[in-house]
Amino acid sequence: MSKTYSFRAAVFAALCFTSFGGAVLPAATPESPNIIVIMADDLGYGDVSCNGATALQTPNIDQLASEGIRFTDGYCSASTCTPTRYSFLTGDYAFRTAGTGIAAPNAPAIIKPGTETIASLLGQAGYATGVVGKWHLGLGDKGGPDWNGELKPGPLEIGFDSCFLLPTTNDRVPQVYVQDHRVLNLDPADPLWVGNKKPSKDYPTGISERDSLRMDWSHGHNGTIHNGISRIGFYTGGNSARFRDEDLADKWVEKSNEFIEQHQDERFFLFFSAHDIHVPRMPHERFQGKTTLGYRGDCIVEFDWCVGELMKTLDRLNLAENTLVILTSDNGPVLDDGYKDGAIEKIGDHRAAGVYTGGKYSVYEGGTRIPFVTRWKGHIEPGVSDALVCTIDLAASLAAIVGQDMPANVCQDSVDVSEALLGREDSQGRSWLVQQDNGNGGDFGFRKGKWKLQQHASGQARNVVVEEPLQNRKVPKFMLFDLEQDPAEQHNVIDEHPEIAAQMKADLAAIIAGKKP
Incomplete structure (x- = not known):
């Protein structure tokens, strides 16, 4: 496997002449790029066709890889979602901080206000910052979220200018959107309650109403039923705010495109935090049955569509050559993660982790070695790299790319691997x-x-x-x-x-x- 292909210089000198004698003015300084980080959920190294998958095709991810760098030694920092997302944003290993395991539905904000994050660093560099999609890092103070009031602290208190969120993860309650500090479309006359115990003795759950479920559970996911699927935890009310599982991917694309369009004339950082291919896997109807792998495979195709839609927006707005796109996953794959959706039965010859052993929850390679791609058209020479890079390094690396100084004693586990991410020749990435x-x-x-x-x-x-x-x-x-x-x-x-x-x-x-x- 070759080392990173050579890096094509991003600076193009422009010689300008005045109308009064042709004096040469200084070369223009190139702008720092817009930045989009696309993070899939539970997507394995072997789940994309550019990494060898043949049971399905991921043409948009493949195109991104062909136009940029596909890393063979790209990692996330943990084999579950909350700790990887914590480390990605803070640049610190999650094991250093208590309470960074998989967040419960009513978990308070795990990243406290005042913590320097990748968003705050880029904000200091003049970037508009936004996050769209799965959050799962808690909301609110010590008591947890005030679902009927202001949901703060949250993303806006740690450097993001705007957010449109799935507050936890979709197998955990509640199934509502959060926009900035509020549950979207919440009717005060129908308040939202979220808890970890049944609200009443006769409250229907995935246990008492199991025969009515659209998708049966295999373990643990047998609390409140929403959209015919039972979840972890319990909630009541908020009916006007509830969403349909099938519509999540479309909503993430819609809101991401809005953010890009609103900030197309300034530098922006977008964290596109997909829910695909996490359980419960319920892709939009137009993707159902698109693969032979069941809903898990269909959700991979749906995620690939999301990638393509974002790239179309960049092309439409003439932003592709001004935008650094980074594609990753928060951890490796899992097939049966609590629902009987046919993932194991329909797997066939497909190997979600590729040649690697293990997946989600595991410290074997399959748990954290993930699809990892960078693309910046006209600035990154396409190729394949075996440089060692990790999602925890994006804080230091993106700060370096945009010229933002890192304050002392922040993002201490984040290594500047920007030369590897941008394809600079012979860059090895991090050493361990x-x-x-x-x-x-x-x-x-x-x-x-x-x-x-x-x-x-x-x-x-x-x-x-x-x-x-x-x-x-x-x-x-x-x-x-x-x-x-x-x-x-x-x-x-x-x-x-x-x-x-x-x-x-x-x-x-x-x-x-x-x-x-």
Whole structure:
């Protein structure tokens, strides 16, 4: 696999002559790019055709990759959503902060006001900043969200100028949109209540009304029923504010296009936070049945459509050559994540994690090695890179790209890999990487060069074989793998390389303690 292809210089000198003698004026300074980060949810490395998928096609993602850089060693920082999103925004590993595991429906804001984030840094550089889509980082003060009042603190208190959100994740209640500080279309006469216990003895749930469900649950997702699908948690009221699952992707595209159009004459940063392909997978009717993989495959095609629609908007507004687009996922794949939607039964020869083992919830490579693409037309030379890059690095890297100084003691785990992201020749990216699961069990992966150390404090690993139902597997506390020889992490070589293992254990412990290895 080749190193990053050469970087084509972004500066084009313009020689201008006055009408009074042809004096040469200074060269124009190129503008910093607009920035769009597109983050899929639960999309595996092998789920896109540019990474080898053949059971379905993702033409828009493929085109993005063909016009930019496709990274083979691109990662997210955790194998579940909330910690990856926390680390992406703050530039700090989530395991350093308590309460950064998968957020509950009524979770308060996890990122506190005053925290420097990728949005606040870009805002200081003069960018209009917006987030559209899944949030799942909590809203409100210690008591949690005031669903019928102002939902603050939230994105607007940590650097975003505007937001249009799915407040949690769609398998958790409530199924409403949040625009800036309010639930959209909420009728005060029908207040919204959200809780973790049934509001009444006879309240219908996925257990009591299981036979009526459009999509049966396999584990855990058996609380309030909305749109014929039961969820985690309970809520009542807010009926005029509730959305249809099938309409989510269209709404994200609509609101993202509005943001781009509103800010087309200034620099902007858009975080497009897709819900596809997270459960419950209920794509719009026009995508249902488009693949042989069931609704999971159909949602991948729907996500690819979203990517294409955003790229069409950039083309229509003549912004493609002024916009850096970064495509990632928040973690690796999972098939049965609580609903019987046919994902396992219809998987066939498709391998969602590609050649890698594991997926969501796992510190095997499949849990955090994800599709990762950068494109900036006319500025990034198309190619393939094996530079090591991670979503946690986007804070430092984007600040560097736009020339924004980083204050001291912020985004401390974020490494400036901007040269790799922009395709500068021979850039290696970061030199090491920590991978975490949800952060509750002390499970970590530690990659340094070709070596990968796994630490399993509990002696168990989850979702090791993605194509089977979720289960735990007994594993040694420590395992060592040579990723060059064994990318699928099938051969534990810790006994053959005790000195390497000992050094990597020490390095990992130092990093967790906040020191440099």
